[in-house]
Amino acid sequence: LTGVACGAGQKAPSAIVGPRAVLSVWDASTPATWTFDGASWTPLVGAVPGGQPHDSEWPMATLGNQVVLFGGSTGNETWSFDGASWTELQVMNPPPPCSFGGCIVATLGTRVVLLTNGQTYAFDGAGWTHVVATPPTQGVFAAAGLGDRVVIFDGANTWTFDRASWTQVMTPGPQPVRTNFSMATLGRSVVLFGGVTCGMACPPFNDTWNFDGAGWTQVMTPTAPPGRGGFGLTALGDQLVLFGGSDGYFTGFTTDYNDTWAFDGVDWRPIVTENAPPKAGGTSVVIATLP
Secondary structure (H helix, E strand, C coil), rough: CCCCCCCCCCCCCCCCCCEEHHHHHHECCCCCCECCCCCCCCECCCCCCHHHCCCCCEEEEECCEEEEEEECCCCCEEEEECCEEEECCCCECCCCCCCCCEEEEEECEEEEEEEEECCEEEEEEEEEEEEECCCCCCCCCEEEEEEEEEEEEEECCEEEECCCEEECCCCCCCCCEEEEEEEEEEECCCEEEEEEHHHHHHCCCEEEEECCCCCCCEEECCCCCCCEEEEEEEECCEEEEEEEEEEECCCCCEEEEEEEEEEEECCEEEEECCCCCCCCCCCCCCCCCCC
8 A cells, every 4th residue: 555645634444355455434323433445435324433533634644553543632643453452553753743735645665654743753663753844835735655765745845755755756746736625546557636726616536646766657547536626645556545525625525435445546437335434524535454
């Protein structure tokens, strides 16, 4: 795996056997962690970090055989999900709480990399280490792991992180400039989908882009989900899974989605499920993969 959605979000755990996409949802009626096995969603009712409402800014990423979440009631707790329940980890040197729109995680080998408050941190399963300042980004950005690097894109600029320092990629990114897109790793590429550029005044994007480590290329897919921002995107086996989002991010949510799509590197296809997590209701969705 390794990617997260932009901006605020809901998060999730996974299933007991085989890889699952993980989505942890709090709503007033049924707090639950949902898992998706490629065909159907299953709720673990009551299984949410801390057992209480949680901030939609909490990002998640895969680490070994668990999903790691950063956030919590104090804003800088670290939680893990093993497929059945969440456990708060007693970690060393926790980073400061996330700032709005600026708390993003991605998996890099045996580390989870966290970008928050203009700084880059790494988590090894026991504690957090401050590594270096994060490059200046404009607006909300997304991150995903690619081989031995983490890739971030802020809607205009692309940067890569090699465990020690950041390097700007001096090639054009997806056009037009956008925000509230999502990215995830598929094979040897980072895939970007969707986003918005000017709120309700403009339709959201439904285009797909690949980053191969050197530059971006648009993928001209025969089919695509409706344009949206604030959705979840994660790897599941040899495909990506997209869930949720809204077509009116920022200025008035006209349509909130709780549909599920799969991308195989060539085309998108809808996945019809009898059961699905609730619509995000104006917040973004963050999902991760449990191996």
